[in-house]
Amino acid sequence: MTTLVRLVYVSRPRTVGRQGDSQGRSRKAPRRDSRDDFLAMCDEILVESRRRNADAALTGVLVAGPGLFAQVLEGGRAAVSDTFARICRDTRHEAIEILDMRAVDERRFSQWTMAFSDIADAPETLVARYRHGPSLDLRAMTPTALVAFLEAVAQAQAQDNALLGAPCPTAGFLDDVVFVEAAE
Numbered sequence: 001m002t003t004l005v006r007l008v009y010v011s012r013p014r015t016v017g018r019q020g021d022s023q024g025r026s027r028k029a030p031r032r033d034s035r036d037d038f039l040a041m042c043d044e045i046l047v048e049s050r051r052r053n054a055d056a057a058l059t060g061v062l063v064a065g066p067g068l069f070a071q072v073l074e075g076g077r078a079a080v081s082d083t084f085a086r087i088c089r090d091t092r093h094e095a096i097e098i099l100d101m102r103a104v105d106e107r108r109f110s111q112w113t114m115a116f117s118d119i120a121d122a123p124e125t126l127v128a129r130y131r132h133g134p135s136l137d138l139r140a141m142t143p144t145a146l147v148a149f150l151e152a153v154a155q156a157q158a159q160d161n162a163l164l165g166a167p168c169p170t171a172g173f174l175d176d177v178v179f180v181e182a183a184e
């Protein structure tokens with residue numbers, strides 16, 4: 001048994017001039033100039049994330065905004081920590097800032113090995129509800145508000161995907177994983 005935790009962080013996608021990693025392997029995105037290229041990079045990230053997260057019993061959401069990634073990772077403490085350590089070494093983003101990491105009683109993203117939404121596609125009414133001022137500033141939100149917003153975005157995206165016949169990969173493995181309840 002392990003403690004269930006939820007990690008929330010933000011980072012800034014790197015858009016140009018990515019270099020090879022420490023073993024000299026060329027990472028996937030030397031130039032990311034257009035929105036299409038950026039979304040292609042997100043696709044690459046999601047394919048490997050969903051495979052690895054399914055193996056590690058991790059769930060969550062990745063939201064991309066202008067110059068921003070926001071991600072929630074939830075699962076066992078060791079699995080979240082290991083995965084986040086890898087994510088921190090990834091040269092596809094920078095300026096990584098943890099907003100919250102806490103033990104939790106239950107998952108908020110249990111349906112998704114990694115949901116994804118581009119904030120540009122989020123319903124305007126939803127964005128308006130969480131915006132204070134002219135633009136939405138995810139870094140300035142409280143962790144509680146940010147997780148609620150990201151959950152709402154993931155749900156809206158899942159509805160869109162269902163309409164388009166493209167369901168997000170689900171996390172049916174969770175029934176087999178036992179977590180201790182987090183202390184309040």
Ligand SMILES: Cc1cc2nc3c(=O)[nH]c(=O)nc-3n(C[C@H](O)[C@H](O)[C@H](O)COP(=O)(O)O)c2cc1C
Nearest residue numbers: 045048049052053069071083086087090092093114
């Ligand atoms: C914004 C962002 C989010 C990511 N999310 C995950 C994730 O949820 N799970 C995961 O295994 N890898 C995730 N990755 C990919 C990891 O950084 C890493 O590339 C991948 O796990 C393979 O690691 P390795 O090349 O060290 O084996 C993410 C990368 C980025 C840039």
